[in-house]
Amino acid sequence: MKVIQNIKVAVDAVVFGYSDNKLKILLIQQKFGTKSNKWALPGGFVKDNENLEKAVVRELSEETGVKANYLEQLYTFGEINRDERARVIAVSYIALINPKNYTIKADTDAKDAKWFNLNEIPNLAFDHKEIIDKGLERLKAKINYKPIGFELLNTKFPFSDLENLYQTILGKKIDRRNFRKKLLSFDILQETKEVQKIGSGRPAKLFKFNHKKYKELEQKGFHFEIKFV
Amino acid sequence: MKVIQNIKVAVDAVVFGYSDNKLKILLIQQKFGTKSNKWALPGGFVKDNENLEKAVVRELSEETGVKANYLEQLYTFGEINRDERARVIAVSYIALINPKNYTIKADTDAKDAKWFNLNEIPNLAFDHKEIIDKGLERLKAKINYKPIGFELLNTKFPFSDLENLYQTILGKKIDRRNFRKKLLSFDILQETKEVQKIGSGRPAKLFKFNHKKYKELEQKGFHFEIKFV
DNA sequence: TCATTTATGTGTATAATTTACACAAAAATA
DNA sequence: TATTTTTGTGTAAATTATACACATAAATGA
Numbered sequence: 001m002k003v004i005q006n007i008k009v010a011v012d013a014v015v016f017g018y019s020d021n022k023l024k025i026l027l028i029q030q031k032f033g034t035k036s037n038k039w040a041l042p043g044g045f046v047k048d049n050e051n052l053e054k055a056v057v058r059e060l061s062e063e064t065g066v067k068a069n070y071l072e073q074l075y076t077f078g079e080i081n082r083d084e085r086a087r088v089i090a091v092s093y094i095a096l097i098n099p100k101n102y103t104i105k106a107d108t109d110a111k112d113a114k115w116f117n118l119n120e121i122p123n124l125a126f127d128h129k130e131i132i133d134k135g136l137e138r139l140k141a142k143i144n145y146k147p148i149g150f151e152l153l154n155t156k157f158p159f160s161d162l163e164n165l166y167q168t169i170l171g172k173k174i175d176r177r178n179f180r181k182k183l184l185s186f187d188i189l190q191e192t193k194e195v196q197k198i199g200s201g202r203p204a205k206l207f208k209f210n211h212k213k214y215k216e217l218e219q220k221g222f223h224f225e226i227k228f229v
Numbered sequence: 230m231k232v233i234q235n236i237k238v239a240v241d242a243v244v245f246g247y248s249d250n251k252l253k254i255l256l257i258q259q260k261f262g263t264k265s266n267k268w269a270l271p272g273g274f275v276k277d278n279e280n281l282e283k284a285v286v287r288e289l290s291e292e293t294g295v296k297a298n299y300l301e302q303l304y305t306f307g308e309i310n311r312d313e314r315a316r317v318i319a320v321s322y323i324a325l326i327n328p329k330n331y332t333i334k335a336d337t338d339a340k341d342a343k344w345f346n347l348n349e350i351p352n353l354a355f356d357h358k359e360i361i362d363k364g365l366e367r368l369k370a371k372i373n374y375k376p377i378g379f380e381l382l383n384t385k386f387p388f389s390d391l392e393n394l395y396q397t398i399l400g401k402k403i404d405r406r407n408f409r410k411k412l413l414s415f416d417i418l419q420e421t422k423e424v425q426k427i428g429s430g431r432p433a434k435l436f437k438f439n440h441k442k443y444k445e446l447e448q449k450g451f452h453f454e455i456k457f458v
Numbered sequence: 459t460c461a462t463t464t465a466t467g468t469g470t471a472t473a474a475t476t477t478a479c480a481c482a483a484a485a486a487t488a
Numbered sequence: 489t490a491t492t493t494t495t496g497t498g499t500a501a502a503t504t505a506t507a508c509a510c511a512t513a514a515a516t517g518a
Binding site for chain 1: 492493494495496497498
């Protein structure tokens with residue numbers, strides 16, 4: 001197989017986190033190269049002996065120290081001049097994590113790494129802004145038909161967290177009663193005996209997402225789907 | 230930028246066609262390599278000076294002579310041993326075309342090229358079966374929320390063609406009256422003055438999909454969505 | 459030519475789902 | 489102890505989805 005090709009393969013991750021009722025993205029500041037100092041998505045070149053997913057997991061770990069709860073391939077970017085140094089195609093992924101579970105540490109390959117609010121993303125290297133846009137689009141669409149939002153929350157969470165998460169990601173108000181009714185009707189949330197009392201207001205019951213139950217129901221043809229105008 | 234990497238980048242297309250009330254896929258028979266004689270998806274290596282989409286378009290043209298009505302990136306396959314000759318990652322696409330518009334001709338790089346019924350796909354090279362499965366899954370999901378099914382039909386088509394298309398792809402019966410009612414309610418189908426009379430039975434009015442109208446409505450927030458249990 | 463076959467075209471009643479909407483309860487705070 | 493803050497809950501109306509059957513227009517065959 002004689003192929004003349006001078007293309008490199010990289011992976012990049014759009015890592016979403018959620019805290020303080022805000023959607024955040026994990027970025028790194030590059031250490032090397034002409035883009036030094038510019039912020040960018042965590043990612044890097046795929047090694048010959050690892051598949052794409054392994055490559056993302058490794059890069060995430062090396063550059064930021066996090067391990068994703070949820071990881072899904074997003075899109076492959078392959079414009080000729082997306083990286084002016086060489087022809088590089090980027091296989092992108094979206095990842096969901098709960099920021100509370102990690103202290104971000106800029107590791108081997110990054111000068112710095114931290115969470116940015118979605119509306120405070122700095123100028124990014126390459127086409128990484130475009131990748132984020134695509135990732136956000138996917139996230140927005142997907143929380144409506146797959147129960148992946150829970151991956152951004154604590155294992156036990158008050159209903160208000162879930163409401164806020166959806167409202168934040170979708171960028172719109174959702175009726176609290178209808179939302180709760182709908183989610184509970186799916187029978188995939190488990191009420192715990194614990195309550196959360198922080199600050200003022202009535203203490204909130206804590207719920208858990210029942211992964212096992214969900215898988216069972218999915219098997220039987222159940223389809224998670226919410227839609228709020 | 231010093232990167233030691235020996236990975237090649239290919240594109241592959243799952244080309245869907247629809248005729249005789251059947252969903253078909255366009256395959257080529259390889260001319261070269263160890264997989265000679267095996268059927269495979271049309272596709273090939275990306276050139277240094279073309280982006281991914283251009284590469285698919287070119288390969289489709291070279292190998293089968295078709296030009297897709299609709300082309301969308303599907304998924305990138307990157308397992309280490311998906312091609313035993315070398316490390317190759319495949320950026321896959323789905324394409325929709327109307328088979329009536331082309332006579333398939335095995336061209337430069339293929340020994341043969343032809344349409345296969347979906348239930349008569351032979352053993353395929355590499356992980357191409359997996360790619361088809363993924364493509365089919367995408368198609369099944371997507372015809373429910375984007376009006377892409379029309380790309381598989383003639384410009385002017387009787388309603389029964391559309392019904393059959395959906396029933397075939399989704400693999401289930403759909404109530405004719407409810408289906409028609411729903412589609413017409415969107416106001417994106419244009420009734421022509423022509424009728425189609427072939428064989429016995431009452432002649433059918435011919436409809437056109439109004440791309441322009443759809444784009445307008447989409448702009449205003451309209452969302453194509455059908456769902457039949 | 460007329461009875462039969464084949465495919466298209468159409469409406470309505472019922473069930474299910476979605477939407478809109480407001481006040482009581484439990485705690486913290488002033 | 490009155491006020492503020494947040495959680496928790498039900499119902500009526502509107503919309504949407506579902507189930508279902510017969511008339512019409514042509515071709516076909518007796």
